[in-house]
Each structure stands twice: as structure tokens, then as C-alpha cells.
Amino acid sequence: xxxxxxKDLISAALLLIALGAFAQRRxxxxxxxxxxxxxxxxxxxxxxxxxxxxxxxxxFSSPYEYTTVTxxxxxxxxxxxxxxEVFSRVDQSFASGNELLYLFLAGRQDNLGLLGMGYTxxxxxxxxxxxxxxxxxxxxxxxxxxxxxxxxxxxxxxxxYLDHSGNVLSKMYLSQYTKGSRLVFPTRVTEITYNKEKHDxxxxxxxxxxxxxxxxxxxxxxxxxxxxxxxxNPLDAMKKK
Amino acid sequence: MKKFFLALVAMFAITxxxxxxxxxxxxxxxxxxxxxxxxxxxxxxxxxxxAPLGAAYVGLGNNDVVSIxxxxxLGWTGIHRVYMGSTWWMWIPYLLTGGxxxxxxxxxxxxxxxxxxxxxxxxxxxxxxxxLMWL
Numbered sequence: 297x298x299x300x301x302x303k304d305l306i307s308a309a310l311l312l313i314a315l316g317a318f319a320q321r322r323x324x325x326x327x328x329x330x331x332x333x334x335x336x337x338x339x340x341x342x343x344x345x346x347x348x349x350x351x352x353x354x355x356f357s358s359p360y361e362y363t364t365v366t367x368x369x370x371x372x373x374x375x376x377x378x379x380x381e382v383f384s385r386v387d388q389s390f391a392s393g394n395e396l397l398y399l400f401l402a403g404r405q406d407n408l409g410l411l412g413m414g415y416t417x418x419x420x421x422x423x424x425x426x427x428x429x430x431x432x433x434x435x436x437x438x439x440x441x442x443x444x445x446x447x448x449x450x451x452x453x454x455x456x457y458l459d460h461s462g463n464v465l466s467k468m469y470l471s472q473y474t475k476g477s478r479l480v481f482p483t484r485v486t487e488i489t490y491n492k493e494k495h496d497x498x499x500x501x502x503x504x505x506x507x508x509x510x511x512x513x514x515x516x517x518x519x520x521x522x523x524x525x526x527x528x529n530p531l532d533a534m535k536k537k
Numbered sequence: 538m539k540k541f542f543l544a545l546v547a548m549f550a551i552t553x554x555x556x557x558x559x560x561x562x563x564x565x566x567x568x569x570x571x572x573x574x575x576x577x578x579x580x581x582x583x584x585x586x587x588a589p590l591g592a593a594y595v596g597l598g599n600n601d602v603v604s605i606x607x608x609x610x611l612g613w614t615g616i617h618r619v620y621m622g623s624t625w626w627m628w629i630p631y632l633l634t635g636g637x638x639x640x641x642x643x644x645x646x647x648x649x650x651x652x653x654x655x656x657x658x659x660x661x662x663x664x665x666x667x668x669l670m671w672l
Contacts, residue, residue, distance in 0.1 A: 330571050337574035359578050403601060403652060406660030407622070412600075417622055417664045427560060430664065446560050450661055454560035469562035486562040501567055 321348035322511030323401050323479055325504045333498040343506075345515045346401055352392035353518045360534040363518060366392050374530050375520045381527035382520050397504075400481050407432075408452055410443055427453070440465050451480065465490060478509045601659045605649045612642040622664040630668055644671060 322345070329340040338359075345353040350368035366372040370391035374383040392398050399409050407430075411417075415432035422428055428447045435441070440457035447453065456467040466489040470482035485502040607617035615631025636642030648671040652659045662670045 332567075332571055332574050335574050336577045337571050338577055403660040404663075406663050411622055411663060420664070420666075448560075469560070471561065471564070484564070486564070486567055488562075499567060499570065501571060 321401055321478075321509075322346065322516055323397055323481075323507065323509050324513060324515070325397055325481075325507040328503045328505075330501045331498065332501070334496070343515070344395065344397055345513060345518070346392070346395060346397045347511075347516060348401055350392045350398065350402075351516075352395055352398060353515050355515060355518075362530075362534055364390075365518060365520065366390050368393050373520050374527075375524060376527065376530065376534050378534075379527070380521065380524050381530075382524040383527040383530040396485065396502075397481065400479060405452055405480070406447070406450065408445060408455060410445065413439065415443060451482075474507060479507065481507055483507070601649075601653065604659055604662075605646070605653065608642070608645050608649055612636050612645055613639070617645070618665075618670065621659070621662055621670075623670070624666050627668070641669065644669075 324343060324345045327340075327342050327344055329342075331338045331340075340356065341358045342354050342356045345355070352364075352366050354364045354366075356362050356364070360376075361378065362374060362376045364372065364374045368391055370386055370388040372385050372387060372390035374385075375381075376383075393409055393412060399405060404412075407417075410432045413434070414436050415434045418431045418433050420428060420430040426448065428450075430445045430447070432443045432445065433441060434443075441460055442458040442462070444454075444456040444458065445452060446455070451473060452470050454467065454469055457465045459465055466487060468485060468487045470485050472484040473480055473482050481504065483504045485504075487500040487502075489498045489500075491497060604617055604621050607620055611617065613631060613636035615628035615636065618627040618631065619625060631637070631641070634641075636645075649659055649662065652662070
């Protein structure tokens with residue numbers, strides 16, 4: 297009886313250690329996002345600090361300097377240091393589960409979080425070149441009904457969002473994977489969104505660099521200062537110098 | 538004006554190339570289009586949002602921690618495999634054999650723990666149609 301109890305205790309301790317190690321995983325990366333539409337390009341640069349428990353701190357350096365903190369529930373705060381103002385909001389579109397770095401850190405690269413979005417796997421097949429193509433569908437009204445996810449060597453390389461007629465709404469290419477000691481991650485992500493009404497498309501190119509799994513940077517534990525003033529409009533707060 | 542025209546031509550090229558049935562983008566064409574485009578400082582919160590996926594995220598339905606807890610406590614029923622996106626009938630062989638006489642159940646736990654500890658996660662076990670998910 298005592299031996300059995302001891303085994304159970306050891307097993308439970310191992311489980312807790314594993315879960316604890318998972319929750320404490322950390323990664324950070326510099327991100328440059330260039331959005332191209334109508335021959336015009338905008339650039340956003342930032343550094344993301346992501347934890348296995350879903351806490352995500354993003355330090356934006358241009359076009360404005362500010363910091364955001366969010367989590368898996370979309371409990372979002374935007375802090376503008378120049379004016380010491382904070383904007384708070386709860387919105388799933390700001391949830392850290394949308395961040396690619398989090399999806400890879402959490403081991404969801406296999407389905408890119410689609411299962412969490414309410415999609416279910418309908419089928420999968422290999423093509424002649426060894427690409428694994430998976431088709432996901434959902435009945436939710438606020439999102440694409442079908443998603444095609446293509447993996448090569450178990451890493452996602454292509455995602456397409458389709459409408460009810462099978463037309464591509466948007467597609468995303470993930471490439472130039474880096475294989476660090478603890479994190480495999482695409483350093484180049486290109487997303488193309490088609491605008492049927494304008495017969496046009498928007499291209500968003502995201503480049504990740506300086507990817508690190510060192511968790512010692514103090515930004516990981518960034519907290520909005522207690523004395524920060526509530527901001528009505530975050531954009532106005534950012535423009536204040 | 539010339540730069541704007543070049544950017545539009547490059548955008549057309551990107552769209553044409555991207556419409557082809559392949560899984561790689563034409564990086565050179567995209568870089569050229571960005572290079573030739575006019576830099577604007579238009580600030581849009583949509584650009585700075587963390588969403589890379591183009592679809593609204595509606596919650597964390599599939600969770601590694603839940604998966605491993607289901608495996609730990611109810612693994613002999615195979616319910617964890619259904620939760621992890623395997624075929625709906627996967628619980629039948631597990632339940633009939635008591636999780637492969639406890640062996641498959643134990644190995645499921647071990648491989649899931651390895652995934653959590655070595656940082657690779659459980660992603661490779663999701664949507665896995667094989668009875669032995671770790672093979």
C-alpha cells in the first residue's frame with residue numbers, strides 16, 4: 297500500500313513539474329510588419345515577449361512607442377509611457393492565442409490553433425511531394441467556413457481561408473523556419489487577403505528576427521504602472537509628446 | 538508616380554503568382570512590391586493587433602493541459618484522443634482493452650509529458666488518426 301502511494305506521489309510530482317515547466321516557457325522576438333495595399337506600405341516594428349501561460353507583452357517602437365499586455369482571454373491593456381495613460385479592453389481579437397509565437401511556443405503549430413477557434417478536422421491527405429493537406433470546417437458565422445492547412449515535415453507552410461463557394465478569402469505562407477534549441481519557428485510570414493469588391497488584395501509581410509527563448513528579460517513581467525491614467529482614445533494618447 | 542505604378546504592377550504579379558496551386562509565396566515579387574510602394578505613416582490599430590491568422594479567435598478550446606489531465610485520469614477510456622481531435626470512434630478500442638491493457642495509456646502519458654518537458658508541446662498528437670498516436 298505504501299509503495300503504491302509513493303508511486304502515485306512521485307507521478308503526481310512529475311506531472312506538476314511538467315505542467316509548471318510548460319507554463320513557464322518563454323520566448324521573445326523582434327517583429328517587423330509591412331502592410332501593402334494600393335501601392336502604399338505601412339510599417340510597424342515591435343518586440344513580442346510571450347509566455348507558455350498565454351501572457352503576451354508587446355513593446356511597439358514604431359510608428360508610435362507604446363506597450364500592450366494581453367492574455368488568452370483577451371484581457372488587453374495598452375500603455376503609453378509618454379503620457380502615462382492606459383487603455384483597457386476585453387476583446388478576443390486581441391487575445392494572445394492569435395499570436396503566432398504563442399501558437400508555436402504552446403506546441404499548436406500542428407493546427408495553428410484552429411481547433412481552439414471552433415474548427416473540426418474533416419480530412420487529411422498527402423500529395424506526391426510529401427505535403428500533408430488538412431481541411432478544417434466550422435459552422436460559425438463570423439469566420440471562414442473552410443480552412444486548408446498544409447504541412448511539410450509537420451510544420452505549417454500554407455493556410456488558406458475559403459468561403460462557401462471554395463473561393464480563397466485569404467492565404468498565409470510560413471517559411472524560413474529557424475530551429476533553435478527549444479523553438480522551431482517561421483521567420484517569414486506572408487498573408488494575402490483578397491478584396492472581392494475592390495478586385496484588389498492586401499499583402500502583409502511579417503519578418504521575425506532575434507528570436508530568443510531566454511526568459512530573463514524584465515519585459516516578460518511588465519506591469520502597467522499603478523498610477524497610469526485611463527485613456528479614452530489610445531491613438532490620441534500615443535500622439536501626445 | 539513611377540514608384541506607385543511599379544508597386545501596382547508588382548501587386549498584380551503577387552496576386553497572379555499566389556493564385557497558383559503551390560504552397561510557397563514569391564518572396565522576390567513581394568519584396569519588390571514593398572520596396573517600390575510609397576511609405577505612409579497611416580496608423581491603424583488593425584495593423585498592430587496580434588492576429589496573424591485572418592480569422593477571429595474565439596477561445597482556447599483545445600488545451601495541452603486539459604489533454605494531459607484527461608489522459609492522466611481518464612486515459613483508459615480514450616476520451617483524451619477524442620478531445621485531441623482524433624476520429625470519433627477512437628474511444629472504442631481504448632475502452633474495450635482498458636487503454637491497451639494500460640500499456641498504450643501509460644505510453645500516451647509518457648509521450649505527452651515528454652512533449653511538455655522538451656518544449657515541443659502536444660501539437661503533433663492533435664488530429665492524429667492512428668490508434669498509437671506516438672508512432
